[in-house]
Amino acid sequence: MFPVVILGLVWLFFFLTTFNSPEGLQSGQLLQYDRMQLISYRFLHTIPWISLGVIIWFSIAWFSHSRMINSATSSRPLERKENKRVYNLVENLCISAGMQMPKIQLIEDDSLNAFASGLNEKTFTVSLSRGIINKLDDKELEAVIAHELTHIRNRDVRLLIISIVFVGIFAFIAEALFRSIRFGSISRGKKDGGGIAVVVALVLAAVGYLIATLFRFALSRKREYLADAGSAELTRNPLALASALRKISNDPAIEAVKRNDVAQMFIENPKAELKNSSVSFTTLFATHPPIEKRIEILEQF
Numbered sequence: 001m002f003p004v005v006i007l008g009l010v011w012l013f014f015f016l017t018t019f020n021s022p023e024g025l026q027s028g029q030l031l032q033y034d035r036m037q038l039i040s041y042r043f044l045h046t047i048p049w050i051s052l053g054v055i056i057w058f059s060i061a062w063f064s065h066s067r068m069i070n071s072a073t074s075s076r077p078l079e080r081k082e083n084k085r086v087y088n089l090v091e092n093l094c095i096s097a098g099m100q101m102p103k104i105q106l107i108e109d110d111s112l113n114a115f116a117s118g119l120n121e122k123t124f125t126v127s128l129s130r131g132i133i134n135k136l137d138d139k140e141l142e143a144v145i146a147h148e149l150t151h152i153r154n155r156d157v158r159l160l161i162i163s164i165v166f167v168g169i170f171a172f173i174a175e176a177l178f179r180s181i182r183f184g185s186i187s188r189g190k191k192d193g194g195g196i197a198v199v200v201a202l203v204l205a206a207v208g209y210l211i212a213t214l215f216r217f218a219l220s221r222k223r224e225y226l227a228d229a230g231s232a233e234l235t236r237n238p239l240a241l242a243s244a245l246r247k248i249s250n251d252p253a254i255e256a257v258k259r260n261d262v263a264q265m266f267i268e269n270p271k272a273e274l275k276n277s278s279v280s281f282t283t284l285f286a287t288h289p290p291i292e293k294r295i296e297i298l299e300q301f
Helices: 002-020 022-026 032-073 084-097 130-135 138-153 156-183 185-192 195-235 238-250 291-299
Strands: 075-077 103-107 114-117 125-129
Touching (some): 032 075, 032 114, 103 130, 114 138, 114 156, 125 138, 130 138, 138 156, 138 195, 138 238, 156 195, 195 238, 238 291
Parallel strands (some): 103 125
Antiparallel strands (some): 114 125
């Protein structure tokens, strides 16, 4: 979906620059067909550069995502000898689920939160805060770990990282279009009647980015419900996760987390501002479903 939208925006860019740039105006006597040929020519000759940029961007994210995430969350490897309790819980759950044990990272923060990350078995990781390890009992911590392992089993972590990468690419292309509209040849075309075209470009770019963002958020919310259900299935104890979520909701803020795209990976978004919102419009922009709703569903199991 995202590559198609990106290419569509680029085609729109050439469409507007051709019809509103001085070159486009000087060729006013050309047939509509000739103008469309010029647009297609520019677009096709730009595709290799766009594709190369997307490949480079995606490759950097693919090979460096773990390092970037660890840096963004100030997490470090948790050694077995440092906390055998956590390792035993993770190992037992992995054996029950028939999956390879992921790496375990520690976030040095007294708040309660956790997340899973990774793109393959070599990079799959469960990260736990110091607070969530110390303040949850064994059953509650086991339920949280099972939630994160379910994200890994369902490949949610891979899907989320890829969607974040492509939304970032889309945002970059959209910003380039906005700058071209404001400062470039499209802006100069306003004097010659290109104002309507500029408005159309702005609206289409804004709507496209909004739809992509809402899609990512909706996907994230759905996956949280599925991970809650997976935890209940693995541990046979949905009330333990409900109890853990209740404690987490009181103090989920991880100080090191500054970026919204990283915050949405946690079991509860540490940067969420709309927690008990009943307004359906605002909840569209939430990365997680309301934690009270999640607790209510778990208590009904």
